[in-house]
Structures are given as structure tokens and as C-alpha cells.
Amino acid sequence: MTQLQTRSARSAARDRRREDAARRHRTPLGTRMRREWRMYALILPGLLFFLLFAYVPILGNVVAFQAFSPFLGIEGSPWVGFDNFVRIVSDPEVVRAVVNTIQIAVLQIVFSFPAPILLALLLNSLLSSRVKRVVQSIVYLPHFISWVIVISIWQQILGGAGPVAGLFESLGVDGVNIMSNPDTFKLLVTSQVIWKDIGWGTIIFFAAIAAIPQELYEAAAVDGAKPWRQTWHVTLPGLVPVISLLLVLTVGNVLTVGFEQLLLQQPIVGADAAQVIDTFVYFRGVVGGDWGISAAAGLIKGVIGTLLVLGANRLAKRMGTEGVL
Amino acid sequence: MSHTNPLHDVQLTRRTALGLGIGGLAAMALAACSPGGASTQAARSELLLPTFRAQRAADATAIVSQVAGVQPVYTSYPASYWTSVAAAPGRGGELKTFQMLYFSPPAPLESNPFWQELNKRINADFKPSYASGDNYDAKVATTLAGGTLPDIMYLRDEVPAVQQAIQAGAFADLSDALGGDAVLEYPNLANLETHAWRNSAKGNRIMGVPRTSPRVTACPVIRTDLMEAVGVTGQPADAAAFADVLAEIAKLGEHAGRRVWAVGGLGTGQIQLLSRWMFGAGADWTLGSGGSLVNTIETDEFEATMEYLADLWKRNVFHPDAIALGSDSQRSKEKQLWLEGQIAFELDDPAWLSSQGMLQVEESTSGARVGYLTPPGHDGGDIVVQAGPGYGGFDGISASAAKDPNRLAELLRFLDWWAAPFGTEENLFIGGSGLEGYNYTFGPGKQIVSTGDATALANLQGLKWLGVTAPPYIMLNNENAGRADGLVAQMEYLTKAAVDSPVVGLTSTTQTSRGAQLTQINDDYRNKIVSGKLSVSAIKDWRSDWRKAGGDQVKADYRKLLDERK
Numbered sequence: 046m047t048q049l050q051t052r053s054a055r056s057a058a059r060d061r062r063r064e065d066a067a068r069r070h071r072t073p074l075g076t077r078m079r080r081e082w083r084m085y086a087l088i089l090p091g092l093l094f095f096l097l098f099a100y101v102p103i104l105g106n107v108v109a110f111q112a113f114s115p116f117l118g119i120e121g122s123p124w125v126g127f128d129n130f131v132r133i134v135s136d137p138e139v140v141r142a143v144v145n146t147i148q149i150a151v152l153q154i155v156f157s158f159p160a161p162i163l164l165a166l167l168l169n170s171l172l173s174s175r176v177k178r179v180v181q182s183i184v185y186l187p188h189f190i191s192w193v194i195v196i197s198i199w200q201q202i203l204g205g206a207g208p209v210a211g212l213f214e215s216l217g218v219d220g221v222n223i224m225s226n227p228d229t230f231k232l233l234v235t236s237q238v239i240w241k242d243i244g245w246g247t248i249i250f251f252a253a254i255a256a257i258p259q260e261l262y263e264a265a266a267v268d269g270a271k272p273w274r275q276t277w278h279v280t281l282p283g284l285v286p287v288i289s290l291l292l293v294l295t296v297g298n299v300l301t302v303g304f305e306q307l308l309l310q311q312p313i314v315g316a317d318a319a320q321v322i323d324t325f326v327y328f329r330g331v332v333g334g335d336w337g338i339s340a341a342a343g344l345i346k347g348v349i350g351t352l353l354v355l356g357a358n359r360l361a362k363r364m365g366t367e368g369v370l
Numbered sequence: 371m372s373h374t375n376p377l378h379d380v381q382l383t384r385r386t387a388l389g390l391g392i393g394g395l396a397a398m399a400l401a402a403c404s405p406g407g408a409s410t411q412a413a414r415s416e417l418l419l420p421t422f423r424a425q426r427a428a429d430a431t432a433i434v435s436q437v438a439g440v441q442p443v444y445t446s447y448p449a450s451y452w453t454s455v456a457a458a459p460g461r462g463g464e465l466k467t468f469q470m471l472y473f474s475p476p477a478p479l480e481s482n483p484f485w486q487e488l489n490k491r492i493n494a495d496f497k498p499s500y501a502s503g504d505n506y507d508a509k510v511a512t513t514l515a516g517g518t519l520p521d522i523m524y525l526r527d528e529v530p531a532v533q534q535a536i537q538a539g540a541f542a543d544l545s546d547a548l549g550g551d552a553v554l555e556y557p558n559l560a561n562l563e564t565h566a567w568r569n570s571a572k573g574n575r576i577m578g579v580p581r582t583s584p585r586v587t588a589c590p591v592i593r594t595d596l597m598e599a600v601g602v603t604g605q606p607a608d609a610a611a612f613a614d615v616l617a618e619i620a621k622l623g624e625h626a627g628r629r630v631w632a633v634g635g636l637g638t639g640q641i642q643l644l645s646r647w648m649f650g651a652g653a654d655w656t657l658g659s660g661g662s663l664v665n666t667i668e669t670d671e672f673e674a675t676m677e678y679l680a681d682l683w684k685r686n687v688f689h690p691d692a693i694a695l696g697s698d699s700q701r702s703k704e705k706q707l708w709l710e711g712q713i714a715f716e717l718d719d720p721a722w723l724s725s726q727g728m729l730q731v732e733e734s735t736s737g738a739r740v741g742y743l744t745p746p747g748h749d750g751g752d753i754v755v756q757a758g759p760g761y762g763g764f765d766g767i768s769a770s771a772a773k774d775p776n777r778l779a780e781l782l783r784f785l786d787w788w789a790a791p792f793g794t795e796e797n798l799f800i801g802g803s804g805l806e807g808y809n810y811t812f813g814p815g816k817q818i819v820s821t822g823d824a825t826a827l828a829n830l831q832g833l834k835w836l837g838v839t840a841p842p843y844i845m846l847n848n849e850n851a852g853r854a855d856g857l858v859a860q861m862e863y864l865t866k867a868a869v870d871s872p873v874v875g876l877t878s879t880t881q882t883s884r885g886a887q888l889t890q891i892n893d894d895y896r897n898k899i900v901s902g903k904l905s906v907s908a909i910k911d912w913r914s915d916w917r918k919a920g921g922d923q924v925k926a927d928y929r930k931l932l933d934e935r936k
Contacts, residue, residue, distance in 0.1 A: 115515040116535035138887065138919070197703075205690025225693050312697030315894035328890070331507065333883040334530020 109341035129341035139342075141317070142325040145231075149302040149321065152235045158295055160239045161246030162288065166276060168247065169254050181251075185244030192305040195241055200224050227318035230310070237306065249291070250284060257283035289361045297354035300346050322346060414574040418549030425561040426452060428793020432843075433854055437862045439585030439757070441721075441842040443854045444792070447816050454558055454794040459783035460494030466520040468513055469836045471500035476832030477825065483808050484829045491799065492787060498833060507531065514540065519768040521781055524837035525578055526763045527570070530882045536577055542772030544576045547782060555779075556786035558796075562841060566761040569875035574935075578764030579785045581837045585757045586864045589720035589857075590644050591728060592743040596714045599625060609648045609678060609748035617685040619714045626711075626737050632687045634704040634713040635695030636900055638893065642679065644717055647867070648745050649675045652754035655928070657872050663925050663932075667892065667916060673909050674748070679900045689713070693897050711735025715743070721844045724857045729850060742860040757868035759875065765837040791840045801840050804830040817847075876935070878927035884920030891916050 078085050109129055111122040133139055164184070171177045187195065203209050205222040213221040223233065261279045270278065304323045311319040322342060330339020427434075430448040479485045489496055499520060501509035511531040513519065519540060525532050535541070546552065553560045559579060566580040597603065600618035616632040624630065633641050646652050651671035658664040666672050682688065689695055695704040708716045709730050718727060728740040747753050765785055772778040790796030803810050803818050809826045813819040820827075846854045881888075895912040898904040913921075 114534035114538060115511040115531050116538050116540050118515060118517075121538075193699075200691060200694060204694065205692075210690060220690075222690060224691070309699055311890075312699070312893060312897075313694045315897060316890045317894065320890075328886040329883070332530075332886040334534065335883050 106340060106344050106347075108336055109344045111337050113336040113340070115336070125337065129337040130345070132338055133341055133345070138320070138325060139322075142320045142322050145319070146300055146302055146321040146323075149231050149234055150299045152231055153238060153302060154295065154299065156235050157239045157242070158292065160243045162250055162284065164243055165247040165250035165254060166280065169251070169280070170272060170276070181244065181247065183244070185248070187241045188245035190241070192309060195237060196306070196309050199237060224310075225313050227314040230314045230318040234303065234306065234310075238303065249287060253284050253287040254280060289364070293354060293357040293361055296357040297350045299353060300349060414545065417568065417571050417574040417576075418545055419564055419567050420548045420553035420562075420576070421551050421560060422562075422564045423554060423557065423560040425454065425557060425791045426793070428791070430793060433858045435858055435862055437865050439760075439865050439868070440858065440861045441584045441844055443844045443846055443858055445846055445851050445854050447818055447845075447847065448793045449816050451793060451795045451798050453796070454790045455783075455787050455796055458491060458493035459780065459787045460492045461780055462493055463495065463780075465492070465494040465496050465522070465781075465784060467496070467498045467836055468510070468520045468523040469498050469500060470506070470524060471502050471832055472835065473831040474828045475500070476829040482829045484805050484826065485833055487805050488800070488833060491796075492784060494784070496833070498836075500832075519770070521768055521771045521777075522784065522836065523766050523768065524581075524763055524835075525766045527572070527877065528882070533877055533879075533882060536572055536766070540769055541577055541766035542769045542778065544578065544767065544782075545574075547778060548576055548579075556782055558786045558789040558791065559782070561791055562789060563760055566759075569759040570761045570764050571875065572877070578766035579782075579789070579838050580761035580764040581839060582841055583758060583760060583762050584720075584842050584861075584865075585760060586755060586861060586868050587719055587758050588639070588643060588717055589723055589860060589864065590715070590717040590743040590745060591723055591740050592716075593619075593711075593714040593731070593738060594741040595737055595739045596622065596625060596630065605744045606746055608746050608750040609645075612648070612746065613678070613682055613685070613687075616682060616687045616715070620685065620687045626735065628711055628735065630712050630714065631689040631707075632714045633682070634689050634692065634707050634715075635697070635700065636679070636683075636688060636692045636897065637696040637701065637704070637717075638896075640696070640717045641682075641715065642675070642896065644743075644745055645675045645678050646672070647753040647755050648748045649678065650747070650752075650754045651675050652867075653756045653869050653871055655871050655873050663872065663928055665916075665921060665925070667909070668913055673906065676896070676899050676909060677906050678748070679896075680902060680906060683900050683902060693901065696897075697893075709734060711738050720857060720861060721842070724844060724846055724853050725850055728853065742856050744860060744863055753867045755864050755868045757865075757870050757874075759871075763837055785836075785838050788836050788838045789840060792843045797840050800834050802830075802834070872932065873928045876928055876931040878924045878931070880920050880923040880927050884924070887919050888916060888921060888924070891919055 105119075107119060108122075110124060110126060111119065112125050112128075113119070113122045168177050168180060171180075190198075201207055203223040205220070205225070209223065210221045213219075223229065226233075257280060261283075262275055265275045265279050300322055302321050302323070304327070307319050307321055308324050308327065311324060326339040326342045329335050330342070428444070428448045429450050429452070430444050431446040432442045432444045434442045476482055476485065479489070485496065499513070501524075506526060507529050510523075510526075510529060513523070514531055514535045523541070525536070525541070527533060527536070548556070548559065562580065562582050566582040567576060570576075570578065570580040594603075596619045597615060599622060600615065602615050602618070606612035606615055619630070619632040622630055636642065643652075646666065649671045651666050651669055651674070654666050656664050656666075656669070683692075689704075689707070694700050695707075704713070705716075705718075707713050709727070711731055711734055716723070716727070731740050732738050745753055767778065767781050771781065787796055788800060790801070792801065799805065804826065806812070808821065809823070809830050810818045810820050844857070846857070891912070895904070895908065895915070899906055899908055899912075
């Protein structure tokens, strides 16, 4: 695509937005609501759901400013100002947890985010739709297995008593235990995420690929484009809106790198490698009964997540895609 | 939800869960009305312990040890049962409880003959609410936040939310109702061991009726057939001899067609505990010279324990996944390997091992025989075992329910009924056997024969676990009867070597909030040192990390509490 085209596409999008806005403001909201009250009533259940289960609970964050005890409740627990935040920042354990979290997050964005896209492209290039469907079913099954089972399976295969260790042993290398090596643990975690969720992740990309008009491929073929070129110039550009949307959402969750998965494996590789923000919050807040500090950590995480989503969204818009908000 | 972002559904789910967690807190907090009359409780100047008065013994054959703290072992069922509670404890009202559910939930009252009979016998409308083993912490916090507490709650006093609630006056101080001779009103409660009352008291107050347990609750066993396969009979004479036995068993590799290992996991409560006993590092805390508190990891004995374990590791004694198998979440997997006859060493609850665990291995594995392992001192001398606190949680009574003295007396009568000892009608019903004709029938010689009805069993197990129960005993009959003498000898040996922790019954707030992190430090260093990733000399860093992460503060907490107790 040339620069000129990009610019004209961008200005077209801008014009469209302006038109939409103009149309919206022609009649006042109250009038529209009265006229279309049935349609607006449909919003109610969803609105109630979010109010009750997402917005009201946000109020619970005041616990972050208290020395909270469940029996005393919010009314009875003493207020401590920013004490909990100060304690978080001054705890050396937190530094380690944040570093680990960021390392794992980067690995997940670099490796496990693009994995389903590549798999979708690969499967899409298969000719036999039957094979395609069978493979798709098989790769998305692990998504439904709980982490306890996943880790158990991995340990059976890659653990010290598993076939992989046996293979190394027969080659004369003793004591290979991939599951308990703290140095490679973060790669292991990323591999597990890819194995578990790659198939599930392809579903949305398949839908996006199916929505790409067939004529574009035909036109490309007429122009002499081989399959590789078609993928590069037709399929990938067709996927860009979905990719950017998912990336924005993923970035918002970047500090949530997996709780059960890490909690279960932490005793095996040690806290040096496997302590992340969520497990810290768990050990300190839930196990240790320090609800204030865990609410404070959750609040910080939530604020950072929101900022990242907004930032990523702005970036996505600047790069010419629609973004989320 | 998942349709908007299928790729990261896991993360979204988790975030939702976290949101719900915080939401739950908010809901809890909103629902919590400040409990009336609750005031922070200060320590009493002196603890008035309930008078101990032993109840009648059961009409059955038993080996009763002369060593204090060893539970009696019965080899036959009682020939007759006596009634320890003359009249039904209740006055026809409701009895709301918060208790444990380790099994599948019982059927509702209408279709549950056991429940109907229970209501009749206690003359009350029994209404339990439940926590399961792994959600106790969360459930108890929610219940406490709910404002109105059930009449009787099973309390694990190591849980922070419970400690906070006790401190805030959520539960009745039973010192006046049960202290001294007042307890004689409730003969089955007077039959509970004194040290359980003493150790479970908080700030010199009796805050609940303890679920009593024996002095030593751990017992090592070993596959004697595997020992014989490497040419060893009898107990090892010292730690080195024991290491040799394990190393030789490990070399077997396969036995009777099965892959075998000497030791499964590098478990804190298993091989590490046994090694600490042998090297004299058994007690978690000791009073050093000048009355200073010393944690076990700070001792030379503990260092020797680590050296010993590292040596075992080098000699391939452990299962290759020992570190994973030694973690809490994989303990059941290790247990499975043991039950399938693939592991030689095991350490667990003596009652479970003697009545089920050992038998199951012998039945699952041809030629397998399991015997008690009597651990030697590292140099052939004495061992040091840490005595347990003598209780595992207690039943607290809601402060608001206890305001009415008649209601308080009624609630204590319920607990008295539940605490009826082995050999009573009450214990036969609530202590495990259930309802005659529904859960069991009497066989020849008054043997109790289960009806094998799984629903009936679930209906019984789901309701009986209130916390307070009969003083501990072990029943070994039929195929297990032959183990009785060995078991008693073993428990006498271990109990004689048992020492009390100087801090037993004390609650350090730092231990509560930082305990999980301290355990993490201990486990991580232990794993690295034993598996050879760090040398034993790294124990210096271990100690200093432990101190910095809260160990010093825990020590200071205990020091202060010890001074207060004087």
C-alpha cells in the first residue's frame, strides 16, 4: 500500500466518524429514548449485570486504604491511608515479583500472542477441509483442560521419570528434568500457554479469514500472486483489525500472567523464578490475611492495566486501525 | 465473554475471578453490620483450666499405653455401649453450625434418615453450613463478614481471618462456663486432655472446645520386603545404616515387575521430618542459652540434616520428580505411588497408616509387606520429635448466641454430646458408625458390619464433622489386628522422644502474615541445597534471608508473648 492510499483511507475514516457524530446529535437523547424506549429497555439487563458485578465491587477497593478484617467489615476496620501502598513499594519481594511478571508478559506477547495467527494461516493453507477440521478440533481441546491436569500431563512427559528424561538417559545424559529447571522456567510457562490455548485462539482468526472476500484472492491470482504472496497481501491485511483489537485487549491484561499455572509450579522451581504479582498477592493477602495490601496491589494492577489499554488503543488508532474505544 | 477474546480467555477468566474476589470482599463488607457489643479482648491475667475427669473406658479389648499422650488401640468392637448423656442436649430450637465437609454433601433432611435421627437424638433442628478442606480460609472469612454468625463454628486458629475475629470478640469467652469445676457439668468435655485446653487458649481465655489429637501424629513406615530384598532385616542402627538401606533399595530399580524408588518426594513433613528427628533438629523452636529463642534452621543439627538429605539425593535415593512430589499440591500423587507399591518409605498419620495405608499397599502389590520404621538417632543415640499441640482447631461459640446463659449451656451440651468417648451410644452414632440398619448392622461378636450403602455413608460423613469429637483412639481389627502391638510400641518410642515447643499455643501475628513467605524461603533453599544446586554452606544465606523476610520479627513476637505468659 502506498503512503497516499493510507492517508486517504485515514481521512475517509475521519469523515465517517464526523458524519456519525453529526447524525447522533440531530435529535436530543431524551426524545430518542422516549421514542425508542423498547430498544433502550433491552440495554437494562446487561447494564444491571455490569453495575452489580463490575461497578459496585469496584467500591470494595477502599479496602486498599484500610487494615481490613472481614469480621469488622469496611465500617469497622481502621483506615490507614496510603500505608498499604508504601508497604508494597518497600517490599523487596515485590521487586522480584514485578520483574518476573514483566519477563513472562513479554515472552507471552512475543511468542504466545502470534502463535494462533500463524497456526490459523497454516491451517488455512490446507486444501482438505476435513483434515483442517480434525486438526482444529484436536488443537483446541487442551483449552478445556484445567491447569492442574495440564501440569500433571507435562510432568508425566517432561518430568524426571518421564519418556523425555528416559530418552536422554539412553543417550547417556542423566538427570534431565525440564519441569524443575528454574533457568528455563519462563520459557516452559510460555510453551504451556501456547500448547493449551493456541487452538482456541485460532477460532477468531478463522472467522476473520472467512470474512475476507474471495474475489480478492481471485484478483491476486489473476495478477500472478502465488499462495505466499496471497497470504502476505490479502489474508494478513484482512486480519489486521482483529489482530490489533486483540493486542489492545491483551496489553490490558499484561500483568496477569497466569495464576494457577504459576502457583502450582512455584514449589518445584522456587519463588525466585516463579513469584509473580498475582502469587504475591495470594500469599500475602489471602493466605497471610493482609487484605489491605492485596487490595492495594490489585488496585495498582488495575490502574496500570487501564493506562496500558488506553495507550495501546491510541497507538492502534494512530496506526490507522479502528482501535477498541 | 470468551467470544470477544478467545485467545486470552484464561486470563480474562482469571481477571474476572480476581474481580469477583474483590467484589466478594465488597459484598461481604456491605453485608457486614458491625456486630453489637463486640470489643477487643485483652488477655486475662490467669488461665483457669477445666478440671480433667476421665470417663468410663469402653467395654472392648484395648492396648492402653502407660505413656501419656499415646492413644489407645482397640482390637475389638465394644461388647456393649453405655449412654454418657442422659437427656437430649437440645430444647427443640435450631442449631446452626459452620463445619467441615470432606466428602460428598449429604442428602437434604427429608430424604436423609441419618439426619432425621440426629435431630431426634439431639432434640434440635440441626442446620450445618460447610467449608471444604481447601476453601476453608475463604469460606470462614465470608461467614465472618456476613454479620450473623452460626451458633457453633469450627475454627482453625492458624487462619488470619479467624485470629482477627477472635481478637475482635466474635466468639464467647468460655473461661467462666468451662474453667475449673464448671466443666464437670459436661462430663464428656471434662474428659478432654488438659494440654489441649491449655494450648488452644488465647490470651489466657478459653475461646472454644478443642478437637483433641494425640501428642505425636506422624509415624514412619517402610516396605520390609524391599529391605529383605537387599539383605537387611531389623531396624537401622544409625542414620548412616538407614541411608545405606535406602540407597540399596534405590539400586533395585525394579522389584516384582514394578519400578520402585526408595523415597518419593522431598517433603517437609516426610523424609525431612524423619531426618530432623534423627539429627536432633526435631523441634521448630528451642530455648537457647539465656532464654533466647532459636529456630530449627539456625541450628547445627539442622545443617547436618540438610547434609544428610543432600547425600541421599546424590545416592539416587529419591524419585526423579522428588521436588515436585514433595510439594503440597502433589502429595496425593506421591501417596498414590506409595499405595501402588512403588515407594519404600512413607510417613503419615499412624491411625490412617495402620488401619488403611499399610493394608492397601500389601493388597495392591504382591509380596509387599509394610512395617513400622523405628528411626535411630544419627549416631545410634536418641531422637528428638516435636510434640504436636494436642488439638487441631476448636469449636467456638458465637458471642451473640452466648449472651443468653441458657442458650450457652444448651450449646455446650451439644458439644458435650459430640465429644462422647468411644464405647458410648452417642459415639457409636455420631463418631463414625452411624445409624443401625441404615449405615451398619451388628455381625457376630458385636462386630460392626457396614451396609456398603454409599449414600448412607455420605449422609453420615457429611453431617458428623462438627470439629469436637471423642478423644482419639485407633481401631485395628480383622486383617489389621496384627499391627496393634507394633503400633503401640512405635508410638511409645516416638512419644517418649517428644518435646513440647516453647511457643506452642502462642500466635505471632508476623508468623500469620508472613508464614507463607517464610515457608517459601525454607522450601526453596532446602530444594536447592538437597538437589545439589547450592552447597550446604548456602545455609548462611538461607538463615539471613529468613531473618530478613520476617523471621526476626516472628522471634520478637514470640519473645514478647512468652514474657506475657509468665
